[in-house]
Amino acid sequence: MGDHLRLLDQRFLPQKEDWLLLRTHEEVAASIRDMAVRGAPAIGIAASYGLALAAQNGADRESADAILRASRPTAVNLFWALDRLAGITWTPADILEEALKIEAEDLAMNRRIGENGAALIPANAKILTICNTGALATAGHGTALGIIRSVHERGDGLHVYSCETRPRQQGLRLTAYELLKEGIPFNSIADSAAAALMRQEKIDAVIVGADRIAANGDTANKIGTYMLALVAKAHGVPFYVAAPSSTLDPAMACGDAIPIEERDPRELTEIEGVAVAPAGTPVWNPAFDVTPGSLISAIITEDGVFRPPFAF
Numbered sequence: 001m002g003d004h005l006r007l008l009d010q011r012f013l014p015q016k017e018d019w020l021l022l023r024t025h026e027e028v029a030a031s032i033r034d035m036a037v038r039g040a041p042a043i044g045i046a047a048s049y050g051l052a053l054a055a056q057n058g059a060d061r062e063s064a065d066a067i068l069r070a071s072r073p074t075a076v077n078l079f080w081a082l083d084r085l086a087g088i089t090w091t092p093a094d095i096l097e098e099a100l101k102i103e104a105e106d107l108a109m110n111r112r113i114g115e116n117g118a119a120l121i122p123a124n125a126k127i128l129t130i131c132n133t134g135a136l137a138t139a140g141h142g143t144a145l146g147i148i149r150s151v152h153e154r155g156d157g158l159h160v161y162s163c164e165t166r167p168r169q170q171g172l173r174l175t176a177y178e179l180l181k182e183g184i185p186f187n188s189i190a191d192s193a194a195a196a197l198m199r200q201e202k203i204d205a206v207i208v209g210a211d212r213i214a215a216n217g218d219t220a221n222k223i224g225t226y227m228l229a230l231v232a233k234a235h236g237v238p239f240y241v242a243a244p245s246s247t248l249d250p251a252m253a254c255g256d257a258i259p260i261e262e263r264d265p266r267e268l269t270e271i272e273g274v275a276v277a278p279a280g281t282p283v284w285n286p287a288f289d290v291t292p293g294s295l296i297s298a299i300i301t302e303d304g305v306f307r308p309p310f311a312f
Contacts, residue, residue: 003023003056004021004022004023004053005020005021005022005023005028005046005049005050005053006019006020006021006022007019007020007022007028007031007036007037007046008020008037008136009031009036010035010036010037010038010136010174011034011035011036013136013173013174013177014173014174014176014177020036022050022053023053023057024053024054024057024059025050025051025053025054025057025059025064025067025068026067027050028046028047028049028050028053028068029047029050029067029068029070029071030071031046032046032047032050032068032071032072032078033071033072035168038132038137038170039132039133039136039137039138039209040075040076040077040078040137040209040210040211040212040243040247041077041106041110041137041138041139041143041244041246041247042136042137042138042139043071043072043075043077043078044075044077044078044080044081044102044106044246045081045099045102045103045106045139047068047071047078047081047082048081048082048085048098048099048102048103049096049099050064050068051064051065051068051082051085051095051099052092052095052096052099055090055091055092055095055096056092056096061090065082065086068082069082072261073259073261074211074212074220074258074259074260074261074287074288075211075212076211076212076213076246076247076248076249077211077244077246077247080246080247081102081246084098084102085098085099103139104139106138106139106140106244106246107138107139107140107141108302109244109245109246109301109302110138110139110140110141110142110143110146110244110302111141111146111150112302112303113143113146113147113242113243113244113300113301113302114141114142114146114147114149114150115150116300116301116302116304116305117144117146117147117150117207117240117242117300117305118147118150118151118154119305120205120238120240120298120300120305121147121151121156121158121204121205122156122204123156123157124156124157124158124159125151125156125158125159125204125205126158126159126160126161126202126203126204127148127151127158127159127160127161127203127204127205127206127207128160128161128162128163128194128197128198128203128205128206128207128228128237129144129145129148129160129161129162129163129171129175129206129207129208130162130163130165130171130191130208130221130222130224130225130228131163131165131170131171131175131208131209131221131222131224131225132145132165132170132171132173132174132175132178133145133146133175133208133209133242134146134149134174134175134178135178136174136177136178137174137209142178143209143210143242143243143244144207144208144209144240144241144242145175145178145209146242147207147240147242147300148160148184148207149182149184152182152184158184158185159185159186159187160179160184160185160186160187161186161187161188161189161194161197161202161203162175162176162179162186162187162188162189163188163189163190163191163194163224163228164188164189164190164191165191165222165224166191166224166268167263167267167268167285168267170222171188172188175188176188191224191227194227194228194231195231198231198232198234198235198237199235201235203232203235203237204237204238205237205238205239205240206228206229206232206237206238206239206240207240207241207242208221208222208225208228208239208240208241208242209221209222209241209242209243210241210242210243210247210299211247211288212247212249212252212258213241213243213247213248213249213299213312214249214252214253214254214255214257214258214293215249215250215251215252215253215254215310215312216253216254216255216293216309216310217292217293217294217296217299217306217308217309217310218254218255218256218258218290218291218292218293219241219243219255219290219291219293219296219299220255220258220260220288220289220290220291221241221288221289221291222287222288222289223286223287223288223289224289225288225289225291226289226290226291226295227289229291229292229295229296230295232295233295238297238298239291239295239296239297240296240297240298240299240300241291241296241298241299241300242299242300242301243299243300243301244301244302245301245302245303245312248301248312250312255290255291255292255293256290258288258290260286260287260288260289260290261286261287261288262284262285262286262287263285263286263287264285265281265282265283265285267285268283268285269281269283293308293309293310294308296308296310
């Protein structure tokens with residue numbers, strides 16, 4: 001890390017690969033808030049390095065921690081990482097060492113998630129996913145997309161349908177970017193095409209990620225996930241959630257208590273800064289929705305496959 005954190009700015013993908021050089025915890029917090037980095041595990045890792053920069057710069061620990069915690073309210077990995085670092089001596093070397101461990105452990109967990117999930121997927125499967133849950137959202141390999149990678153690596157054949165994921169189009173911009181680089185066969189689809197696709201019996205499984213999982217299995221993920229779970233239930237399609245154990249929040253009894261971030265209305269009314277709605281259009285723009293555990297076939301972590309009734 002040196003005196004800065006080098007971070008790929010996902011806001012400009014796939015058009016260009018632009019790298020940010022972040023030198024303060026405030027800059028790291030801004031990168032999380034503005035979604036230059038996104039994906040629950042990646043947010044936690046970035047926050048860890050942000051705290052390491054704070055220690056290196058001689059910042060007040062309590063203030064730096066509060067600034068980083070305020071950057072995104074829903075992704076529990078952010079708070080999990082900062083809670084873990086709270087038990088580490090406030091020296092630059094010690095905080096950085098723990099941040100490096102968090103990143104390395106996440107990559108190892110993603111690999112195990114991929115193996116555990118791949119065991120559930122038949123050969124030549126057609127898989128539907130939403131948002132981006134790959135290397136860009138984690139330390140590498142990915143969660144839901146990591147399972148897809150693991151299936152692809154074993155050579156069983158598969159085809160992916162990736163929802164565009166409005167309003168920020170992480171599926172169309174980021175998941176398509178990763179799938180193309182990996183040579184995994186896929187089609188991007190409009191979010192509203194998912195039901196028609198399932199009705200034609202073209203989907204064998206839906207695999208999504210998670211930003212927070214309550215004790216009863218209720219899961220917060222990118223807006224549109226709940227809709228996919230309902231459609232999957234109606235068509236008898238298995239609905240899987242893939243996430244590291246750091247995404248579990250056993251202190252939260254159910255999903256009703258999960259804080260849901262509401263984003264800038266311009267994310268919906270503009271595309272790449274170009275207005276597509278009439279001026280003054282009122283907007284409701286939640287970043288996440290909550291899928292009840294009763295709609296989830298299994299939650300896949302590095303520790304194994306959990307089925308309802310969930311007990312973590």
